[in-house]
Amino acid sequence: MNEAMKLATLAKEAAPKLAQMGENEKNRVLLAMADMLERENAGILAANKLDVDAAAAKGQTRALIDRLTLDEERISAMAIGLRDVAALPDPIGEVISMWQRPNGLRIGKMRVPLGVIGMIYEARPNVTVDSAGLCIKSGNAVVLRGGSEAIHSNTAIVEILNKAGKEAGLPEGALSLITDTSREAAKELMQLCGIIDVLIPRGGAGLIRSVIENARVPVIETGVGNCHVYVDGDCDEKMAVSIVVNAKTSRPAVCNAAETLLVDEKIARTFLPVCIAALREKGVEIRGCKKTRAIVPDVKEAVEQDWYEEYLDYIMAVKVVSGVKEAIAHINKYGTKHSEAIVTKDYFAAQRFLREVDAAAVYVNASTRFTDGYEFGFGAEIGISTQKLHARGPMGLKELTTIKYIIYGEGQIR
Amino acid sequence: MNEAMKLATLAKEAAPKLAQMGENEKNRVLLAMADMLERENAGILAANKLDVDAAAAKGQTRALIDRLTLDEERISAMAIGLRDVAALPDPIGEVISMWQRPNGLRIGKMRVPLGVIGMIYEARPNVTVDSAGLCIKSGNAVVLRGGSEAIHSNTAIVEILNKAGKEAGLPEGALSLITDTSREAAKELMQLCGIIDVLIPRGGAGLIRSVIENARVPVIETGVGNCHVYVDGDCDEKMAVSIVVNAKTSRPAVCNAAETLLVDEKIARTFLPVCIAALREKGVEIRGCKKTRAIVPDVKEAVEQDWYEEYLDYIMAVKVVSGVKEAIAHINKYGTKHSEAIVTKDYFAAQRFLREVDAAAVYVNASTRFTDGYEFGFGAEIGISTQKLHARGPMGLKELTTIKYIIYGEGQIR
Numbered sequence: 001m002n003e004a005m006k007l008a009t010l011a012k013e014a015a016p017k018l019a020q021m022g023e024n025e026k027n028r029v030l031l032a033m034a035d036m037l038e039r040e041n042a043g044i045l046a047a048n049k050l051d052v053d054a055a056a057a058k059g060q061t062r063a064l065i066d067r068l069t070l071d072e073e074r075i076s077a078m079a080i081g082l083r084d085v086a087a088l089p090d091p092i093g094e095v096i097s098m099w100q101r102p103n104g105l106r107i108g109k110m111r112v113p114l115g116v117i118g119m120i121y122e123a124r125p126n127v128t129v130d131s132a133g134l135c136i137k138s139g140n141a142v143v144l145r146g147g148s149e150a151i152h153s154n155t156a157i158v159e160i161l162n163k164a165g166k167e168a169g170l171p172e173g174a175l176s177l178i179t180d181t182s183r184e185a186a187k188e189l190m191q192l193c194g195i196i197d198v199l200i201p202r203g204g205a206g207l208i209r210s211v212i213e214n215a216r217v218p219v220i221e222t223g224v225g226n227c228h229v230y231v232d233g234d235c236d237e238k239m240a241v242s243i244v245v246n247a248k249t250s251r252p253a254v255c256n257a258a259e260t261l262l263v264d265e266k267i268a269r270t271f272l273p274v275c276i277a278a279l280r281e282k283g284v285e286i287r288g289c290k291k292t293r294a295i296v297p298d299v300k301e302a303v304e305q306d307w308y309e310e311y312l313d314y315i316m317a318v319k320v321v322s323g324v325k326e327a328i329a330h331i332n333k334y335g336t337k338h339s340e341a342i343v344t345k346d347y348f349a350a351q352r353f354l355r356e357v358d359a360a361a362v363y364v365n366a367s368t369r370f371t372d373g374y375e376f377g378f379g380a381e382i383g384i385s386t387q388k389l390h391a392r393g394p395m396g397l398k399e400l401t402t403i404k405y406i407i408y409g410e411g412q413i414r
Numbered sequence: 415m416n417e418a419m420k421l422a423t424l425a426k427e428a429a430p431k432l433a434q435m436g437e438n439e440k441n442r443v444l445l446a447m448a449d450m451l452e453r454e455n456a457g458i459l460a461a462n463k464l465d466v467d468a469a470a471a472k473g474q475t476r477a478l479i480d481r482l483t484l485d486e487e488r489i490s491a492m493a494i495g496l497r498d499v500a501a502l503p504d505p506i507g508e509v510i511s512m513w514q515r516p517n518g519l520r521i522g523k524m525r526v527p528l529g530v531i532g533m534i535y536e537a538r539p540n541v542t543v544d545s546a547g548l549c550i551k552s553g554n555a556v557v558l559r560g561g562s563e564a565i566h567s568n569t570a571i572v573e574i575l576n577k578a579g580k581e582a583g584l585p586e587g588a589l590s591l592i593t594d595t596s597r598e599a600a601k602e603l604m605q606l607c608g609i610i611d612v613l614i615p616r617g618g619a620g621l622i623r624s625v626i627e628n629a630r631v632p633v634i635e636t637g638v639g640n641c642h643v644y645v646d647g648d649c650d651e652k653m654a655v656s657i658v659v660n661a662k663t664s665r666p667a668v669c670n671a672a673e674t675l676l677v678d679e680k681i682a683r684t685f686l687p688v689c690i691a692a693l694r695e696k697g698v699e700i701r702g703c704k705k706t707r708a709i710v711p712d713v714k715e716a717v718e719q720d721w722y723e724e725y726l727d728y729i730m731a732v733k734v735v736s737g738v739k740e741a742i743a744h745i746n747k748y749g750t751k752h753s754e755a756i757v758t759k760d761y762f763a764a765q766r767f768l769r770e771v772d773a774a775a776v777y778v779n780a781s782t783r784f785t786d787g788y789e790f791g792f793g794a795e796i797g798i799s800t801q802k803l804h805a806r807g808p809m810g811l812k813e814l815t816t817i818k819y820i821i822y823g824e825g826q827i828r
Contacts, residue, residue, distance in 0.1 A: 016746065016770070016772065019772075020769065020770065099791065101789070101790075101791055105780055105784060105789075107790055107791070112772075114802050114803075115772075115802065193626065197802055197803075198802070198803055212607065212630070213630075216626070216627075218632075218633075218801065218802075218803045220803075236825070239825040242825065242827055243825065243827060246827035246828060247827075250827070250828055332430065354820045355434065356430070356434065358430065358433075358526075358529075358818075359818065360818060360819060361818070361819040361821060362818060362819070362820055362821065363821045363823060364821065364822050364823060365822070365823040365824055365825055365826075366519055366821055366822075366823025366824075366825070366826040366827075367826065367827045367828055369827070369828040370519060370821065370826070370828055371819075375515070375519075375828065376515075376521055376819070377513065377515055377521070387632065388528050388529065388611055388612070388632075388816040389528075389611075389612055389632045389634075389803060389804040389816070390803045390804040392816050392817055392818065392819075393817075393818075393819050402802040402803070402806050403806055403807075404772075404773065404774060404775070404776060404806065404807075405774060405775040405776070405785075405790070405806075405807050406768045406776050406778075407775060407776065407777045407778065407780055407784065408778050408779070408780075409777060409778060409779040409780025409781075410779055410780075411650070411653040411656065411657065411779055411780070412779075412780040412781065412784065413656055413657060413660035413661075413664070413780075413781045413783070414660060414664055414781055414783040414784055414789065
């Protein structure tokens with residue numbers, strides 16, 4: 001039996017026990033984990049050094065090494081994250097609605113855990129702690145499979161979480177990490193039908209593609225975001241510049257950052273020079289359509305592929321469109337259904353954009369950067385779903401649950 | 415381009431138009447379809463005769479031929495079904511909740527269509543009309559793929575529905591039927607990633623298995639039901655007999671029919687002879703465990719496979735258990751997470767059963783046969799999901815939708 005199947009089978013045995021734990025019991029586990037993470041951070045830091053040295057020796061990018069590197073403060077941040085999750089209300093057991101049928105049957109819709117969650121993710125070791133915390137709080141067993149770059153850190157972290165968990169009453173097998181970092185091991189996890197209830201990949205487009213191709217278990221796709229800001233002809237241009245610059249540059253490497261700016265031809269001549277200057281001031285490279293280049297001549301030419309691109313970088317594509325209709329058509333063709341924004345004063349343009357854009361989050365007069373579990377007020381986030389089934393947009397604790405119908409009768413037959 | 419891809423691509427083009435149609439517009443389409451079905455039933459009946467004759471020539475079972483056969487009354491029933499769906503409230507556009515964040519952003523969760531639904535189903539031609547009606551009302555385009563036995567009937571039905579639909583404003587391509595009844599064509603439909611938003615198979619275990627193995631698009635599994643009734647030691651025995659007989663015999667061929675009876679050893683000696691006699695009176699064959707056979711000697715022996723079996727027939731497996739704990743363990747091991755019932759007067763046994771049984775619908779003192787969209791009060795049903803993701807239990811119009819977040823800002827940046 002391979003490691004993925006062994007751990008998932010143990011997780012499946014643990015799942016019903018975890019599902020029956022009350023909120024206090026689960027919080028005790030999370031708080032014990034938080035305390036031990038801080039108390040025993042030396043072991044994690046030592047393990048992390050192995051990962052960081054290996055990454056440096058391999059010549060990895062500074063960005064990757066930064067995401068990988070832990071210090072006391074970052075470990076404390078993980079612990080605080082667990083305490084925050086403990087403080088969130090337990091979604092399990094909530095009866096969302098209950099009604100009575102004409103025959104007297106009372107039917108209730110109760111929130112219950114999904115069962116066993118598989119998580120596949122990449123470099124950052126804090127995802128290990130976040131995922132463990134959210135899965136446990138929502139009553140789910142979890143099998144983690146982090147990136148090879150963080151294997152020592154992740155192993156040390158999960159060991160400590162499980163040591164604390166065991167003392168605090170976490171069922172054995174409820175939390176585990178696949179230490180085999182080969183692609184084969186990831187594939188094995190993706191194919192454990194009947195054992196893994198849902199697989200959540202968190203990472204770049206390559207990982208997501210591999211999961212969609214190889215998975216046989218249900219998957220929640222996350223993360224790829226080719227987001228747009230459309231600046232309508234009738235808008236507060238100062239607000240538009242502020243939103244475009246924020247959406248592009250406040251954190252370009254994340255999925256809710258904007259990649260393409262669409263500008264109404266009615267204001268392109270005045271708006272584009274100002275907006276492009278503001279973007280360039282932040283170091284953004286502009287790739288423009290013909291009309292953009294006619295207005296701001298030193299802009300690089302955008303090719304068809306640019307409209308599809310999720311740069312995740314200081315690059316922005318710019319296209320002049322004839323109005324809200326063309327903007328919506330462009331977004332629905334090239335977008336990834338993540339986050340889309342219009343800046344407008346026009347009531348009808350706003351309504352139409354909200355109605356016709358097909359995306360997880362559609363904004364009027366706000367930055368796309370708000371698509372986030374914390375910003376939405378969920379108190380947590382395990383990823384941002386870009387699929388339509390089960391969960392769409394930021395996923396918090398509720399999105400890690402399913403329902404069961406509970407029916408109270410007095411002998412009814414049909 | 416194969417037929418599945420051709421039709422699905424047209425459906426994808428139609429989907430955004432259908433998504434924008436208001437309730438009145440959609441109802442006009444459904445009512446026009448209903449009227450034309452009745453008015454032009456002669457063509458359907460002629461096509462149906464070809465299917466029925468072919469099935470008879472092939473030596474199909476009487477049950478299959480009965481499910482296949484249409485008459486004026488059955489066509490009227492389909493039309494009435496469409497009118498009933500038209501009368502249901504439109505789920506699309508509903509804002510389920512809306513809240514304001516500390517930064518002033520107002521975030522709403524709005525119900526929108528899934529997009530393009532693929533339906534794969536077997537013999538009964540009424541599923542064609544039902545599915546078309548539910549998908550259109552919920553704003554989804556749909557590609558149907560019925561069984562080869564009903565191909566002439568389905569083709570005639572869809573032709574009429576589309577003729578009526580076109581006159582009433584249904585976007586072209588929104589409703590179609592794959593006429594290639596080969597297994598290959600079904601597989602092609604299952605693999606149209608990025609075109610089909612969700613695939614719903616309705617049929618026997620073989621179909622469901624094939625879909626799980628071959629599908630690359632998101633699937634909602636339906637239907638397989640190995641359901642149990644557990645009769646607790648402390649119960650109204652007359653009520654228990656009535657529920658067991660109803661759950662087994664009121665319609666044995668459906669997924670919410672009970673397959674196994676579990677009886678508490680505390681009452682087995684008195685209860686089993688009475689209950690088995692009542693079942694036998696309805697023509698049910700009993701397959702019992704050792705303890706059952708010690709009490710009612712002429713019962714056939716149940717083998718391990720019997721506990722897994724979905725008979726869909728006048729056969730019931732019977733097992734004596736030591737109490738609610740063993741009953742729950744048996745159900746969670748052998749069941750298919752569909753519908754499970756306990757008959758008891760014991761408050762704590764009822765609570766425990768509701769809490770610990772892992773199934774879409776868990777009953778106290780009622781027949782498993784109530785797991786059904788109409789019985790639950792949804793006014794319609796497109797299938798019963800036995801998976802945990804997206805929808806669990808009976809699926810009505812709401813289960814054919816997803817959500818999008820709509821966010822109203824006044825220039826907020828992050």
